[in-house]
Amino acid sequence: xxxxxxxxxxxxxxxxxxxxxxxxxxxxxxxxxxxxxxxxxxxxxxxxxxxxxxxxxxxxxxxxxxxxxxxxxxxxxxxxxxxxxxxxxxxxxxxxxxxxxxxxxxxxxxxxxxxxxxxxxxxxxxxxxxxxxxxxxxxxxxxxxxxxxxxxxxxxxxxxxxxxxxxxxxxxxxxxxxxxxxxxxxxxxxxxxxxxxxxxxxxxxxxxxxxxxxxxxxxxxxxxxxxxxxxxxxxxxxxxxxxxxxxxxxxxxxxxxxxxxxxxxxxxxxxxxxxxxxxxxxxxxxxxxxxxxxxxxxxxxxxxxxxxxxxxxxxxxxxxxxxxxxxxxxxxxxxxxxxxxxxxxxxxxxxx
Amino acid sequence: xxxxxxxxxxxxxxxxxxxxxxxxxxxxxxxxxxxxxxxxxxxxxxxxxxxxxxxxxxxxxxxxxxxxxxxxxxxxxxxxxxxxxxxxxxxxxxxxxxxxxxxxxxxxxxx
Numbered sequence: 508x509x510x511x512x513x514x515x516x517x518x519x520x521x522x523x524x525x526x527x528x529x530x531x532x533x534x535x536x537x538x539x540x541x542x543x544x545x546x547x548x549x550x551x552x553x554x555x556x557x558x559x560x561x562x563x564x565x566x567x568x569x570x571x572x573x574x575x576x577x578x579x580x581x582x583x584x585x586x587x588x589x590x591x592x593x594x595x596x597x598x599x600x601x602x603x604x605x606x607x608x609x610x611x612x613x614x615x616x617x618x619x620x621x622x623x624x625x626x627x628x629x630x631x632x633x634x635x636x637x638x639x640x641x642x643x644x645x646x647x648x649x650x651x652x653x654x655x656x657x658x659x660x661x662x663x664x665x666x667x668x669x670x671x672x673x674x675x676x677x678x679x680x681x682x683x684x685x686x687x688x689x690x691x692x693x694x695x696x697x698x699x700x701x702x703x704x705x706x707x708x709x710x711x712x713x714x715x716x717x718x719x720x721x722x723x724x725x726x727x728x729x730x731x732x733x734x735x736x737x738x739x740x741x742x743x744x745x746x747x748x749x750x751x752x753x754x755x756x757x758x759x760x761x762x763x764x765x766x767x768x769x770x771x772x773x774x775x776x777x778x779x780x781x782x783x784x785x786x787x788x789x790x791x792x793x794x795x796x797x798x799x800x801x802x803x804x805x806x807x808x809x810x811x812x813x814x815x816x817x818x819x820x821x822x823x824x825x826x827x828x829x830x831x832x833x834x835x836x837x838x839x840x841x842x843x844x845x846x847x848x849x850x851x852x853x854x855x856x857x858x859x
Numbered sequence: 860x861x862x863x864x865x866x867x868x869x870x871x872x873x874x875x876x877x878x879x880x881x882x883x884x885x886x887x888x889x890x891x892x893x894x895x896x897x898x899x900x901x902x903x904x905x906x907x908x909x910x911x912x913x914x915x916x917x918x919x920x921x922x923x924x925x926x927x928x929x930x931x932x933x934x935x936x937x938x939x940x941x942x943x944x945x946x947x948x949x950x951x952x953x954x955x956x957x958x959x960x961x962x963x964x965x966x967x968x969x970x
Contacts, residue, residue: 674935676935678936679935719930719931721930723927723930723931724931725931725933726903726931726932726933727902727932727933730901730902730903730932730933731933734933776871
């Protein structure tokens with residue numbers, strides 16, 4: 508059950524690396540009458556086009572390179588991915604932050620720390636006054652000597668750390684993220700705890716992310732958080748602040764898994780039947796702009812991976828215009844059911 | 860194509876039982892939904908009980924449904940298998956405890 512694949516779908520030359528092919532699969536099911544279309548579902552609940560509430564978060568994907576090849580990765584990240592954000596594009600992001608004072612910058616990848624300009628970028632963002640959140644896969648801290656001091660770097664810049672740990676045991680974690688990932692993640696969490704992350708009174712926030720390790724929806728966030736806290740404390744002495752539940756979105760490698768395991772239709776049925784209009788109104792694309800490694804802007808990281816850019820005249824970060832972005836219609840497609848099912852899902856966990 | 864009494868696709872048609880008797884079905888589903896709400900027992904505990912009972916009554920639909928449900932309530936594999944052992948222990952115990960009845964009868968009949 509463990510993942511032994513060390514190459515991305517793109518590296519394998521898989522048809523599913525093609526975003527048009529992914530969208531075709533998702534939309535063919537609608538055409539075949541198997542599922543309701545996402546826009547149709549919104550309309551059924553009296554919700555028209557989704558509009559932004561503002562831009563509170565600039566989520567910047569600094570590159571698709573990663574030391575892991577997780578089975579559910581919507582980015583199709585891996586060691587073989589070479590797409591990386593240049594310092595020039597980072598400068599464009601910084602210019603936007605100086606001008607607009609977006610309160611939070613959410614750094615993601617791949618493993619964002621593998622971008623050679625990662626530390627410089629963090630330092631420059633902090634100078635603008637924005638808070639920095641980094642989506643750290645944990646094992647990067649243990650991957651190479653040059654990353655061993657990341658916990659201190661995070662602490663020194665008051666970075667909020669958000670890390671995936673799909674389960675509090677080895678089998679489930681390694682089955683999704685690769686052999687040995689659980690043990691390395693535990694060691695990395697201990698290192699973060701040692702410098703003060705997740706400890707009361709330090710102000711250093713360490714949040715974990717729970718993704719289901721298969722074709723099912725997440726458990727209620729509060730009960731899972733209690734289970735994680737109890738198990739990680741009892742078994743390893745590890746502490747953290749909050750657990751975010753994130754539903755797996757049926758694109759890229761998770762779509763590949765769903766099709767290969769013959770779970771695609773049943774999973775989509777769960778997502779569509781689980782549509783929650785309250786969650787739909789709180790989706791993260793309403794207050795977030797996602798920036799790709801090449802500087803193009805998207806409504807979310809999932810749209811980024813599907814190549815669906817923001818619906819504005821100018822789509823590159825160098826032409827960032829807050830007014831036109833807050834007036835835009837958010838681009839929607841079938842994968843959006845992933846964020847609206849059950850209690851809803853966002854990069855900050857449950858919505859409803 | 861081979862025919863069987865059970866078809867996995869029928870699980871999704873559970874709600875169709877209302878077609879033959881709507882009033883009772885409505886009451887049944889309302890009660891069923893209420894049973895699984897958080898109460899004195901958590902929804903997670905109820906899911907594990909349902910999984911155990913599904914094995915006791917050997918209902919393939921229920922096993923399918925409550926395996927998914929237990930995972931979606933955050934249960935791990937060991938908890939789920941322990942629930943099945945509870946089911947098996949009660950079933951086995953139910954047979955074994957009747958051994959006392961057998962012994963009583965045998966003692967009545969034997970010299």
